[in-house]
Amino acid sequence: MKSKIYSSLLLAASLTALLAACGGETTNKQAKLTELRTQQADLAKEIKKLEAEVAKENPQASTAKSKEVGVQELKPRPFDHYINTQGAIEAVDNILVSAKTMGVITQVFVREGDVVSKGQTLAQIDNSLTMRGIEEVKSGLDLATTVYNRQKNLWDQKIGTEVQYLQAKNTKEGLERKLATLNEQLDMARIKSPINGSVDAVDIKIGQNAAPGAPAFRVVSNDRLKFIANVSEAYVREVKKGNKVVIGFSDINKTVNGQVTFVGKTINQLSRTFPLEVALISNNDFRPNMTGELKVIFHSETAAIVVPVNVVQDINGQKVVYTAETIDGKLVAKKNVVEVAGVYGNFAQVNTLKAGDKIITVGYQGLNDGELIKI
Secondary structure, eight states, X not given: OHHHHHHHHHHHHHHHHHHHHHHTOXXXXXHHHHHHHHHHHHHHHHHHHHHXXXXXXXXXXXXXXXXXXXXXXOOOEEEEEEEEEEEEEEEEEEEEEEBSSOEEEEEEOOOTTOEXXXXXXXXXXXXXXXXXXXXXXXXXXXXXXXXHXXXXXXXXXXXXXXXXXXXXXXXXXXXXXXXXXXXXXHHHTEEEXXXXXXXXXXXXXXXXXXXXXXXXXXXXXXXXXEEEEEEEGGGTTTOOTTOEEEEEETTTTEEEEEEEEEEOSOOOTTTOEEXXXXXXXXXXXXXXTOEEEXXXXXXXXXXXXXEEGGGOEEETTEEEEEEEEEETTEEEEEEEEOOEEEEETTEEEESSOOTTOEEEEESOTTOOTTOBEEO
């Protein structure tokens, strides 16, 4: 093999000497030039043939001018298609408590942060008139009850008239109903907590007038929480009740898993979004209005071919990924036009590559199809 290379080199040297000698001659130049060009073409063919033989016998010799790259072998892996959006925690039981009747506040029994139970009295409204009314009715009811009992005894003995008995009974029952009404009014003068929770706000003071519908307290329970977010209408077909979700709270460095529990049916005309909700398990770290990042997983692949998104190049309107392959004993870059099924996070699912392919992840910029490479 080496003797052939040396012969080729001697032939090239002879050609050079012959050209120098021809410089001084003035006759038959055209014929000699044609002869030399023929020899040059034969020499180029011989060199190319020798280079191919050398590369076949010693493949590493052909990488002298190869581009150095890094590769990664593809393996099937689980891959999720998902939507990312922002949202916030909301308490299901976040209630503004107001008075049931008008009146002046005479006592406030709680402060912000106090833990209260359902039915506990938070404040008292002036009930002096109701109390006096109750005392009067009780006094009248005592007399009416005595009269009724005597009339009933007489009626049982067939003494007196039925009208007297019925009048006594009606008077007693009427006063009982009136007393019950006054007791209800008395109870309405107490502002009570409708749930178990904690007092988040106190909006009234002693001496202030209370009125139905006007906020007096805010009571919040962390026993039932939900995460609320809005999703673009572009995903109205993908997002469904029961979709798996992952919620990340970066401020408290916490991530939770869950499921979509509610999907709104109406598109907001301004934002072109629809709401969804995720029920949360009670946690002392969670607070109403705490924000987080919601990932809604609407499709999952158990064995997908996935590549880093940065290796997918857009060349002449085509999505291209280069792989490393051995062709005729040479390691070369192969251009693969791929079909991208989805890009999520830093990865893209491609449907035209297969397991075992070695994609070029380092040095893929500027590669050409068939270009020599080395790893």
